[in-house]
Amino acid sequence: MIGIDLGSRQVKLVEMEQGKVIRREIHDTITFYRQYGRVQAGQLQINLEEAGWGRELVIATGYGKLAVPIAGARQIPEIQAHALGAVFQSGQESFTLIDIGGQDSKVILIRSGKVVDFLTNDRCAASSGRYLENMAVVLNISLEELSSYDQDPAEINATCAIFGETELVARIVEGYSLPQLAAGVNYALYHRLAPLLKRLDSELLVLSGGVALNKALRAILARETGREVLALPDPQYNGAIGCCVFGGM
Amino acid sequence: MGRVGFTTTIPVEVLLAAGKEPVDLNNLFIGSDHPQDMVDQAEEAGYPRTTCGWIKGLYTAALTTELEAVIAVMQGDCSNTQALMETLELQGIKMIPFAFPYDRDPQALRMNLHKLMDQFGVSEARVQKEKQRLDEVRRLCWTWDEMTWKDNQVTGFENHIKLVSTSDFEGDPDRFAGEMERLISQARQRPPATDQVRLAYIGVPPIFTDLYQVLETLGARVVFNEVQRQFSMPYLTNDIVEQYMRYTYPYGAFARLADLEEQIQKRQVQGVIHYTQTFCYRQIEDLIYRQRLKLPFLTLEGDKPGKVDARSRLRLEAFINMLK
Numbered sequence: 001m002i003g004i005d006l007g008s009r010q011v012k013l014v015e016m017e018q019g020k021v022i023r024r025e026i027h028d029t030i031t032f033y034r035q036y037g038r039v040q041a042g043q044l045q046i047n048l049e050e051a052g053w054g055r056e057l058v059i060a061t062g063y064g065k066l067a068v069p070i071a072g073a074r075q076i077p078e079i080q081a082h083a084l085g086a087v088f089q090s091g092q093e094s095f096t097l098i099d100i101g102g103q104d105s106k107v108i109l110i111r112s113g114k115v116v117d118f119l120t121n122d123r124c125a126a127s128s129g130r131y132l133e134n135m136a137v138v139l140n141i142s143l144e145e146l147s148s149y150d151q152d153p154a155e156i157n158a159t160c161a162i163f164g165e166t167e168l169v170a171r172i173v174e175g176y177s178l179p180q181l182a183a184g185v186n187y188a189l190y191h192r193l194a195p196l197l198k199r200l201d202s203e204l205l206v207l208s209g210g211v212a213l214n215k216a217l218r219a220i221l222a223r224e225t226g227r228e229v230l231a232l233p234d235p236q237y238n239g240a241i242g243c244c245v246f247g248g249m
Numbered sequence: 250m251g252r253v254g255f256t257t258t259i260p261v262e263v264l265l266a267a268g269k270e271p272v273d274l275n276n277l278f279i280g281s282d283h284p285q286d287m288v289d290q291a292e293e294a295g296y297p298r299t300t301c302g303w304i305k306g307l308y309t310a311a312l313t314t315e316l317e318a319v320i321a322v323m324q325g326d327c328s329n330t331q332a333l334m335e336t337l338e339l340q341g342i343k344m345i346p347f348a349f350p351y352d353r354d355p356q357a358l359r360m361n362l363h364k365l366m367d368q369f370g371v372s373e374a375r376v377q378k379e380k381q382r383l384d385e386v387r388r389l390c391w392t393w394d395e396m397t398w399k400d401n402q403v404t405g406f407e408n409h410i411k412l413v414s415t416s417d418f419e420g421d422p423d424r425f426a427g428e429m430e431r432l433i434s435q436a437r438q439r440p441p442a443t444d445q446v447r448l449a450y451i452g453v454p455p456i457f458t459d460l461y462q463v464l465e466t467l468g469a470r471v472v473f474n475e476v477q478r479q480f481s482m483p484y485l486t487n488d489i490v491e492q493y494m495r496y497t498y499p500y501g502a503f504a505r506l507a508d509l510e511e512q513i514q515k516r517q518v519q520g521v522i523h524y525t526q527t528f529c530y531r532q533i534e535d536l537i538y539r540q541r542l543k544l545p546f547l548t549l550e551g552d553k554p555g556k557v558d559a560r561s562r563l564r565l566e567a568f569i570n571m572l573k
Contacts (some may be wrong), residue, residue, distance in 0.1 A: 077566040079571075104560070116545075118567060165477075
């Protein structure tokens with residue numbers, strides 16, 4: 001069983017056998033489409049065999065699944081894939097799933113293993129991995145370092161992935177320290193999520209998507225909401241894992 | 250016969266009584282071949298990018314159509330209409346303001362109606378006669394609506410497009426009635442739809458051109474188009490003031506809620522899509538509907554005319570999947 005999550009920034013592939021992940025790969029989306037895509041009848045088609053993934057049952061999800069069809073693949077909605085993946089990976093049945101991807105974020109309310117409600121962020125890339133990446137570049141630190149600060153934050157309001165830079169530069173000029181600025185960036189991300197979390201609250205918050213690797217965000221979430229926070233073991237592959245879970249159902 | 254444009258549903262009986270051809274600028278804009286060009290033209294004229302797409306479309310529609318005058322609804326629709334009216338006036342277009350009183354006061358509504366009648370030199374008796382004639386045309390639209398939710402023979406899009414047209418009856422109520430009769434007898438021959446998911450669409454009509462089609466490919470059908478149905482004045486009334494008093498759309502969120510709750514229950518709706526336009530004050534009102542309507546609820550936002558974008562599609566897909 002192969003699950004593929006065609007994300008806006010990265011393509012994630014997972015192969016599962018008897019409930020275990022036996023293989024996984026992550027590719028840059030543009031490079032992946034360029035390398036393994038062929039235009040057929042005016043549409044880009046992906047050749048998975050060429051990418052080194054055998055001819056098995058393929059379940060696809062993500063932004064790209066309609067625009068870039070994979071021959072023979074079944075498609076499932078992204079929110080369903082993430083929910084299935086999170087229930088499988090966490091072993092939990094009732095929680096709020098926070099999926100923060102490359103260009104958007106989703107908050108999904110799960111009860112008895114099923115999606116009962118969901119909200120997504122505004123249309124732009126605010127409160128997404130892209131925002132954190134851009135701010136790390138401005139601060140000239142790695143994403144990993146950025147994600148280690150959660151104390152004494154500088155006040156940062158803009159979470160726009162582009163204009164956030166202007167505000168950050170203004171704070172640098174005002175003399176805030178690097179840890180304060182980095183914590184401010186992480187808090188800005190939290191503030192964008194807070195209204196969504198308030199509406200879809202649970203005792204347990206589960207994090208998926210690349211941003212789940214951000215330690216500071218996990219600490220901030222736990223501190224501010226008073227909820228238990230769990231990051232999935234394979235947060236980036238969660239959607240692709242969910243595809244395999246669907247295929248096995 | 251002179252043509253008179255307007256910015257949202259108005260007492261169209263007045264225009265017909267005066268022998269004018271009614272033109273809903275919204276329908277002109279969204280029904281044009283290149284609605285995005287009309288938005289672009291308004292932006293070139295100086296309309297901010299951060300303003301509603303409909304207002305910009307209406308501006309260009311009014312400027313590029315031969316019209317005697319434009320009636321601007323200053324209260325009960327959109328708070329941008331005042332600036333729309335003023336910028337059109339600047340271009341030499343004759344503007345006539347009209348207002349639905351927010352407090353739904355019948356005296357105030359009667360007064361505003363009389364002001365409009367005076368503008369066009371028609372009597373109340375003459376307007377009342379037009380209303381009775383339109384009652385017959387509207388009755389066909391109510392049948393069409395019933396065939397959507399009760400007989401399940403009409404698609405969500407067909408329901409939308411005909412009901413939304415009742416603001417101006419496509420310029421000619423008689424021709425419109427003939428077309429409705431033909432459509433009704435054709436649809437009567439169809440087998441009823443077997444829906445997986447029944448949806449309510451609430452809020453202003455969508456700027457997306459393929460929303461209903463997208464929903465249907467995902468296995469869901471809209472069986473209630475709230476505002477479009479309101480345009481068809483779905484209540485049999487004796488008097489024109491009473492008719493526009495019962496019309497819910499201009500009187501705020503709470504006036505609309507009563508109608509919404511009743512229809513949602515009656516039509517066995519499973520989920521609600523609330524459409525709001527980017528930059529519109531109705532995005533704030535979203536929280537009222539979300540809180541009061543006890544059903545799965547998806548807020549859908551549209552900015553520019555065109556097809557449903559990938560992100561909205563993803564959200565629609567997940568929402569319908571959740572309801573299945």
